Amino acid sequence: MRVLGIETTCDETAAAVVQLNPGGAGEILSNEVMSQIAEHAAYGGVVPEIAARAHIEVLDRLVARALYDAKVKLADLDGIAAAAGPGLIGGVIVGLTTAKALALASRKPFIAVNHLEAHALTARLTDGVEFPYLLLLVSGGHTQLVAVKGVGDYLRLGSTVDDAVGEAFDKVAKMLGLPYPGGPEVERMAAKGDPTRFDFPRPMQGRAKPDFSLSGLKTAVRLAAQRIHSPSQTDVADLCASFQAAIVDMMIDRSRAGLRLFRERIGDCNAMVVAGGVGANGAIRRALSRFCGESGLRLILPPPQLCTDNGAMIAWAGIERLSLGLVDDMTFAARPRWPLDSNAEAAHHGKA
Amino acid sequence: MKILAIDTALQAVSACVVDDEDLDFETRETIAMERGHAEALLPLIDRVMAQVEGGFSELGRVAVTVGPGSFTGLRVGLAAARAIGLACEIPVVGVSTLAALAAPLIIHQNPGPVAVAIDARHGNVYFAAFESDGRALVTPRIASAREAAEALRQEERRRETTQLVGSGAALVAIEAEKLGLAVEATAESFVPDIIFVARLGLLGDPDLAPPRPLYLKAADARPQSGSVLAEAAP
Numbered sequence: 093m094r095v096l097g098i099e100t101t102c103d104e105t106a107a108a109v110v111q112l113n114p115g116g117a118g119e120i121l122s123n124e125v126m127s128q129i130a131e132h133a134a135y136g137g138v139v140p141e142i143a144a145r146a147h148i149e150v151l152d153r154l155v156a157r158a159l160y161d162a163k164v165k166l167a168d169l170d171g172i173a174a175a176a177g178p179g180l181i182g183g184v185i186v187g188l189t190t191a192k193a194l195a196l197a198s199r200k201p202f203i204a205v206n207h208l209e210a211h212a213l214t215a216r217l218t219d220g221v222e223f224p225y226l227l228l229l230v231s232g233g234h235t236q237l238v239a240v241k242g243v244g245d246y247l248r249l250g251s252t253v254d255d256a257v258g259e260a261f262d263k264v265a266k267m268l269g270l271p272y273p274g275g276p277e278v279e280r281m282a283a284k285g286d287p288t289r290f291d292f293p294r295p296m297q298g299r300a301k302p303d304f305s306l307s308g309l310k311t312a313v314r315l316a317a318q319r320i321h322s323p324s325q326t327d328v329a330d331l332c333a334s335f336q337a338a339i340v341d342m343m344i345d346r347s348r349a350g351l352r353l354f355r356e357r358i359g360d361c362n363a364m365v366v367a368g369g370v371g372a373n374g375a376i377r378r379a380l381s382r383f384c385g386e387s388g389l390r391l392i393l394p395p396p397q398l399c400t401d402n403g404a405m406i407a408w409a410g411i412e413r414l415s416l417g418l419v420d421d422m423t424f425a426a427r428p429r430w431p432l433d434s435n436a437e438a439a440h441h442g443k444a
Numbered sequence: 445m446k447i448l449a450i451d452t453a454l455q456a457v458s459a460c461v462v463d464d465e466d467l468d469f470e471t472r473e474t475i476a477m478e479r480g481h482a483e484a485l486l487p488l489i490d491r492v493m494a495q496v497e498g499g500f501s502e503l504g505r506v507a508v509t510v511g512p513g514s515f516t517g518l519r520v521g522l523a524a525a526r527a528i529g530l531a532c533e534i535p536v537v538g539v540s541t542l543a544a545l546a547a548p549l550i551i552h553q554n555p556g557p558v559a560v561a562i563d564a565r566h567g568n569v570y571f572a573a574f575e576s577d578g579r580a581l582v583t584p585r586i587a588s589a590r591e592a593a594e595a596l597r598q599e600e601r602r603r604e605t606t607q608l609v610g611s612g613a614a615l616v617a618i619e620a621e622k623l624g625l626a627v628e629a630t631a632e633s634f635v636p637d638i639i640f641v642a643r644l645g646l647l648g649d650p651d652l653a654p655p656r657p658l659y660l661k662a663a664d665a666r667p668q669s670g671s672v673l674a675e676a677a678p
């Protein structure tokens with residue numbers, strides 16, 4: 093089985109072809125990503141209309157390239173999948189409409205994929221992990237701990253009550269005058285700094301419900317930064333290192349609470365899986381592998397290009413759904429909000 | 445050759461198939477709507493194509509309106525048209541909504557120039573004007589109704605009445621009359637007749653009229669300014 097996957101929910105335009113081999117393993121035949129970071133850099137964040145314009149400009153060529161690289165034609169595919177949300181509606185509409193029209197004109201099944209579900213299932217593409225497992229999703233738009241019980245079967249254990257972790261990295265970078273996107277810049281500066289110089293808060297520490305909160309930490313960094321007049325490179329490095337240390341502590345503490353709740357509610361946990369752009373952070377990766385080692389838990393850290401937004405994860409989620417006979421029709425509407433766990437109480441303000 | 449034409453740029457979702465060798469063949473559907481273009485378009489194309497024996501493999505070309513119009517709306521049509529072009533391995537040609545609105549007047553009835561104004565809100569219009577033979581008189585632009593009327597006056601050589609069409613026609617007519625121009629706002633539809641999108645698509649050259657958006661307006665975004673540190677610095 094082969095599926096084309098299209099991703100346009102944020103600032104990455106992506107298309108990929110993934111194949112399900114006999115035996116159940118996934119194989120990425122092509123994976124094209126075009127980042128719009130340069131287009132948004134001057135604005136310090138993603139501008140929805142600029143993103144939508146960039147998607148329509150390149151998407152059909154990117155799809156053609158993904159097919160070419162995979163050495164397949166549309167006729168050789170078994171389905172066409174697109175992320176239908178959650179995300180920026182203008183971009184989602186471009187990807188969704190493209191996928192529907194490709195499916196209609198080539199008479200192939202169309203699969204509308206939840207972008208978060210695609211993140212959640214990536215570990216099955218890369219490592220073939222069995223359900224159930226614990227997912228830590230940490231990106232620019234999302235921060236949650238989810239019990240992944242099956243395709244379409246999720247239990248949200250906890251989430252952020254304010255900002256996402258990636259968003260906090262980006263905001264801290266911005267207040268320190270570091271370029272966008274801030275995550276990698278903060279990590280780079282943190283490597284040169286003293287993580288003990290500033291004693292930043294670890295919000296939610298010790299709470300049983302595995303929720304996150306970033307706004308207090310962000311404010312503490314802002315206040316500390318403002319107290320220093322014309323900060324040196326060393327000051328900025330120390331601020332970054334101390335901020336990142338607080339994030340790392342919070343992630344581990346919250347993951348511990350999440351694992352406890354998982355075992356209580358669901359039972360044995362096959363693995364801990366990390367998804368989202370923040371999963372590229374080395375300090376977080378090292379801390380998580382220590383934590384999983386101590387907890388006797390298998391840790392799955394997909395490679396960075398599969399942690400951030402990509403088409404392969406959409407294609408793979410399409411394969412998982414198509415294998416279960418789950419397809420969608422031409423009326424499927426884009427969903428700017430689309431929680432993984434439909435029973436979870438409404439996200440606090442859509443960022444969870 | 446059969447051509448599939450698509451329009452979602454303004455307050456309607458439309459598609460049709462016509463054939464330049466078999467002039468009797470025609471299948472079309474138009475639904476007027478303010479929003480919901482993205483959900484309505486593919487089912488509508490499906491119904492239109494169901495009337496074409498042989499389906500998508502019979503198509504030789506796709507035409508699509510590129511704007512000006514609703515940013516999201518025109519991207520819906522463009523995404524669908526470009527995907528169908530890719531799937532069927534056929535060329536896709538872009539048609540301006542301004543030309544499509546003017547075309548029926550140019551082809552059929554009109555002796556004088558034709559000006560098109562699409563309401564772009566806040567007193568502005570997307571505007572263009574054409575000679576009676578279809579040549580450009582005023583190139584596509586976004587302008588206030590007043591500026592549009594002035595652009596028209598600069599091109600007024602012969603004392604012929606200019607026909608004004610589109611949802612902004614009445615706005616421009618008021619300003620044009622203030623300037624003493626001879627204009628007539630026709631009560632034509634505010635959305636392109638999809639058959640004319642198809643006809644212009646058959647005439648157009650895909651290399652010269654690529655299926656790329658014609659927004660005429662920059663994205664609304666302002667660069668964000670610096671860090672708290674920069675602000676705190678002396």
Ligand SMILES: Nc1ncnc2c1ncn2[C@@H]1O[C@H](COP(=O)(O)OP(=O)(O)OP(=O)(O)O)[C@@H](O)[C@H]1O
Pocket residue numbers: 101102103179230231232233234257258259261262273274275276279368369370371372373374399400401
């Ligand atoms: N090394 C890093 N350390 C910390 N954060 C990082 C690092 N690399 C990337 N990030 C952060 O990851 C985020 C981008 O991740 P990703 O592309 O997965 O998310 P998104 O598209 O913003 O959101 P979503 O996938 O939830 O819609 C940004 O906020 C970025 O700063």
